[in-house]
Amino acid sequence: MVNDKNKLMPVLIGIHLVALPLYSRMPVPVLLLVAILTLWAVLIISGRLSQPKQIIRLLLAAVIVSLLIVSYGSIFGQGPGTSMLLLLSFSKLFEMKSKRDAIVVVFMGYFLIASNFFHTQDPWVAVYVFAVVIYLTSLLIIFSDRLGSMDFKSRLRVSGKMILQATPLMLILFILFPRINGPLWALPDDAQAAKTGISDEMSPGSINRLISSGAVAFRVQFEAEPPSHENLYWRGLVLSHYDGEKWTRDDAPSRARPDVVYEDEKSDIIKYTVTLESHGRSWLYSLEKMIGYDQKYRVTRELQLFADNKINDVIIYKMQSDLHAVNHGLFLPELRKNLALPVNINQRTKKLATQLKAGGNDVQFIDTVLQYFRNQEFFYTLSPPLLGRHAMDDFLFETRRGFCEHYASAFVHLMRAGGVAARVVVGYQGGTINPVDDYMIIRQSDAHAWTEVWLKDRGWVRVDPTAAVSPERIEQGIQNAGLELARLPSILSSNNFVFLKIRYHWDSFHHSWNQWVVGFDEKKQKELFSRLGVEDINASTLVTWLVIAMSVCGGLVALWVFRRRADGPKDRTRYYYDMFCNKLAKAGLGRKPYEGSREYLARITMLFPVVDEKAEMIISYYQDLRYGDASDVELKQKFVRCVKQFKVKSINKDNVLLQR
Amino acid sequence: MGINTTPPATNIGKASTLLLKQAAESIGQIILGKPEQIRLALTCLVAKGHLLIEDMPGVGKTTLAHAIAQVMGLDFQRIQFTSDLLPADVLGVSVYDRDRAAFEFHPGPIFSNFILADEINRATPKTQSALLEAMEEHQVTVEGDTRDLPQPFFVIATQNPVHQVGTYPLPESQLDRFLMRLHLGFPDREAERELLQGEDRRDMIEHIKPVLDSGKLLTIQKHATRLHVSEALMDYIQAILDFSRGSPMFEFGLSPRGGLALLNSARALALIDGQDYVLPEHVKEVIAAVVNHRLVLTSDELKEKNQTAASYISESVPIP
Known part of the structure; x- marks a missing residue:
């Protein structure tokens, strides 16, 4: 079987x-x-x-x-x-x-x-x-289904109904089940396959690769007006080590505390909430110079924000940033680290740095280098040519075509060669406001690399060499930077108003989904209950409520089921007989109240020869069940099933006539 | 089948249905064009009730009674009721036997299985009630001695609806004793032609073979009382009783005996139909014969609508 x-x-x-x-x-x-x-x-x-x-x-x-x-x-x-x-x-x-x-x-x-x-x-x-x-x-x-009497469609209907009936329980569990701070169980490290996103090393092409992805990196809800586009630098990682090929992290020891001097004036503080898509890494993104952050995250001396585990779910965190704060985090080993360059390669670049420095102070040196980028024929492009062993030399003197990672690494290289401590920062720059819900979307295509330079009295100062080559990139975003549009995600390059509108609405839904379903954690749970006027909710009260809600829900279902049972088998028979009569009534052949089943059948047979065989079966089952002493469960099931499947489709009058 | 084993109930039911069907066919050969009346008359017999046939003379009342008696294999007595008929003529009389120096009871015609009480309304009420009491009690008390009537016991009474001088039509209260009242009516054209062309019906009766005997009939009657009646059907019958009692159309409504009559007739009909249980349709089929002579209409309203008490009830009481 x-x-x-x-x-x-x-x-x-x-x-x-x-x-x-x-x-x-x-x-x-x-x-x-x-x-x-x-x-x-x-x-x-x-x-x-x-x-x-x-x-x-x-x-x-x-x-x-x-x-x-x-x-x-x-x-x-x-x-x-x-x-x-x-x-x-x-x-x-x-x-x-x-x-x-x-x-x-x-x-x-x-x-x-x-x-x-x-x-x-x-x-x-x-x-x-x-x-x-x-x-x-x-x-x-x-x-x-022992009788095998249900077809695919009716099975789907029944199971759909069952799942729908289970939905209230699902919602109760979802809302009331106590959330544990942190992941409920640890996923193995390989749980996350490689994901699109910024990685912890930068080489030519690594940012470039992200540009064609329209995937959302994170979404940000600002409490007040967002800062202007050119200030939207979402810091991810600081890369200090260069091996001649790629930039990698070289963080200060984790004990080292950040050393930031914040402004006394608090009016410029930007408050915002980030909903970060899972990216399989442990760092978080924030605007420059974070002040307030959730204590469960860790801040390094380089002002990078880390979670304890890899971010494999959507997470939501509140941040505050002060754009004008001064980051003094530098001491001797760091100074050395941020001046180091690989030996024996890129000699021309080092020479150029000495030329450009030519006795000027650090600020003048920075300006000269930026001027150099601006005045020489440098191009901002998504398809830069390949670079050789002396990558910086090749770029600065031969190809002169590059994307942000080229400019950032060349700039830091020049700075270091000129004796100014500098480092690469990777993250995102810019973001678009979703007009539907008024939050900012930061996509993978906004990925960016820029630099920070140490100035004695001003601390770490952000310098973006890309801005020298393509100011539009920083002021108006990637889509307006004169890049090859075909390589940009369609959401950015499209001018179709309806398409954009739909995309924004969808993204807005996605955002709410992240906020209230995926990101429904302990905090959200508390927030929800405090909105309902219940403060200080804890796990044990939640469990009590959960048990009560489940019992009430289960009790209601039980009551309903038992009431149907208590109606007795005869009334159940009657119920389905009425259902049968109603089906016929819709076709214009209702049972008269005083009409017995046999008389009714005679009338059905006369009018609907097409359905009479099934009707005859149903009525004979009904008579056996209601008037006979049969209490056969199988018979009852057959009857119920027959009635449920009984259909009087539109009666074809010609057909009726033909059959007579 | 062994001697000591009683056949299963369903087998008795099937056999009964078959026999009754044969009986109905045999009677149908004599009484042409009246299958419903034959069916109802047999129902009445199976339900252990008595039948009143009310109709014009010459429509075949006596023939019907005769045919039934013959087919059922019952011994048959006909009592012609006249105005000078005395109760003793019906019940029997004790006569002094000089040789044995004792009174000896001479049983009247009522001591038989099947009685045709012809033109019952011509007898005096005294004689009528003697018959009716015997019908009801299934026993006769003559001069202090109670004597049981033979089993089965079935009376077909005929009554002439035409009110003639010197007749005593049965009062409604007495009509209640009859399980059913039937009208035969004229045969239709086809049946009448066959009747005219065919041989004498009385002669034909002599030739039909009995299908049953009194023993078999008793078994059938017993079996009919065992037929399953569901709660739903009981509800329906009670709804009918309640309706008849509550309706302003009727003077009194149906008596409990009327309700029993309805139930027993429906049961008997279900058996004739070969059904193991009673359907509301069975009730509706017998209701005209069972109910119409028991209810007194308060007005002519139903008659004007060409309805009878029975059709009014069955079209008003929803089947629960």
């Missing part, structure tokens, strides 16, 4: 639906095995092959495990874990002995579908997961 292809095919499809979003992250050998197992399962289900013997199943398990070890290097971790569950679910189809086996596969599907949230918590994924859960539930209906 279980090995019915009408039942197992949908299960096979179900596993594929569950795993569909996961496939893009699976290595090719695993995908190949998935394809082979699918084909094999189809052959078995369609009866062309018999179920494999136990020894073959054992071999298959061994193949799966070794394939995973070869592909992933381990069977532990999120990637190999989900792959293993998926492959084993497929292989479970090869040993279907009882209904239970099939149900186990479906339950596995419920578990696996949740793993989609490891990668993204987009609303789309939630919708997809919801749809697949409805499908999976309909599979369970197949296995409990």
Whole structure:
């Protein structure tokens, strides 16, 4: 009975639906095995092959495990874990002995579908997961529908209804379940595959690569007016070490405290809330010179903000920044670090620096270098030529075409060669306001690299050499910097008003989704309850409320169910008989109140020869159930099902006439 | 089937239905064009009730009674009621036997299974009530001795609706003793032609073979009382009773005996139909025969609408 292809095919499809979003992250050998197992399962289900013997199943398990070890290097971790569950679910189809086996596969599907949230918590994924859960539930209906009388559509309808009925419980759990500060369980390190975003090293092309991505890096809600575009420098990381090829971090020891002198005047403080998309790294982004930040994050001497763990979920944090604060964080080892350059390469650049410095002070030197960029024929472009071993020399004297990372690294190099401490900062610059909800969207395409220069009395001062080459980039954003439009994401390059409007609305929804669903943490929970007038909510009160709410919800459902039961089997019969009569009444053949079922049938037969066979069956069941002493449960089910499926489609009058 | 095993109830039901069907067919050969009346008459018999046929002379009342008696294999007595008929003529009389020096009871015609009481309204009320009491009690008390009537016991009384001088039409209160009242009516054109062309009906009756005997009929009657009646059907019957009692159309409404009559007739009809349980349709089919002679209309309103008490009730009481 279980090995019915009408039942197992949908299960096979179900596993594929569950795993569909996961496939893009699976290595090719695993995908190949998935394809082979699918084909094999189809052959078995369609009866062309018999179920494999136990020894073959054992071999298959061994193949799966070794394939995973070869592909992933381990069977532990999120990637190999989900792959293993998926492959084993497929292989479970090869040993279907009882209904239970099939149900186990479906339950596995419920578990696996949740793993989609490891990668993204987009609303789309939630919708997809919801749809697949409805499908999976309909599979369970197949296995409990002993009479096999429901078709695909009615099964989906029933399971949809069930999921909908479960929604209140889901919401109660979502709102009231105590949130634990920090991740509930630690995900293995590989939980996050490489993600788009700024990395902790910069080489020519590393920022450039991000420009074509329209993906949102983070969204910012300002409490007051946002600062002007040229001040929107979202600091991510400070890169101090240059090895001639790439810039990497060389942070001060974590004990070193930042040394920032803030203004006394507090009027210029910018308050804002950042909703950061998961980027798989531990640093956070903020405007320059943060003052207020959540104590659970860590600030380094370079004024970088770090979380304890990699950011694998959307996180929301409140920040305050003071654009005019002075960052004095420099002491001797740092000075040395920020002057260091690789030896023996880029000699021409070093010579140029000495020329440009030519006895002037540091401020004059900076101006001269920026003038140099401005006056010589430098181009700001998304497709710079490749650079050789002496990258800085090649760039400054040969190609002169580069993107922000080229200018930033060349500038820092010149500064250091001229004896001025300097470092590269990577992050984002700019952002667009979503007019729908009035928050700022910062996309990957806003990625940027700039520099900070140490001046004795002014501390670390931001200098953006890109601004010398392409001031439009800094003042108006990447889309107006005269770059190759084809390489920019369509959201930036498009002029289609409707398209933009839709995108903004969608983004606004996405933002709310992040705020209230994905980012619904302990703080949000407290916020929600304090809005409702309940202060000082703690885990134990939440649990009490949770229990009460669940009991009330469950009690209501129980009451409803018991009341339906208490109506007794006869009235249930009657209820469905009325349903049957109502269906006919819609076709213009209602039962008269004093009309017995047999008389009614006679009338139906006369008018609707098309449906009379089914009507006859229903009425004979009804008579047996209501007037006979049959209390057969199966008969009752048959009756109910028949009535539910009974349809009087538009009565074709010609047809009626023909049939007479 | 072993001697000691009683056949399962459903088998009795099936056999009964088959026999009754045969009986109805046999009677139908004699009484042409009246299948509903035959069906109802058999229902009445199976329900252990008595039947009143009210109609014009010459429409076949006696023939019907005869045919039923013949098919049922019951011993048949006909009592012609006249104005000078005395109760003793019906019930029997004790005569002094000089040889044995004792009174000896000579049973009257009522001591038989099947009685045709012809033109019952011509007898005096005294004689009528003697018959009616015997019908009701299934026993006769003559000069202090109570004597049981044979089983089964079935009376078909006929009454001439034309009010002639010297007739005593049964009062409504007495009509209640009859389970059903039927009208035969004229045969339709086709049936009449066949009747005219065919041989004498009385002769034909002699030739039909009995389908049942008194033993089998008793079994059938017993089985009919065991037929399943659901709560839903009880509700319907009670709704009818309540309605008849509450309606301004009727003087008194149906008596509890009327309700029982309705239930028993419906049961018997369900058995004839071969059904294991009673449907509201069975009630509706017998309601005219069972109810119309029990209810007294308060006005002519129904008559003007060409309705009877029964049709009014069955079209007013919703089936619960």
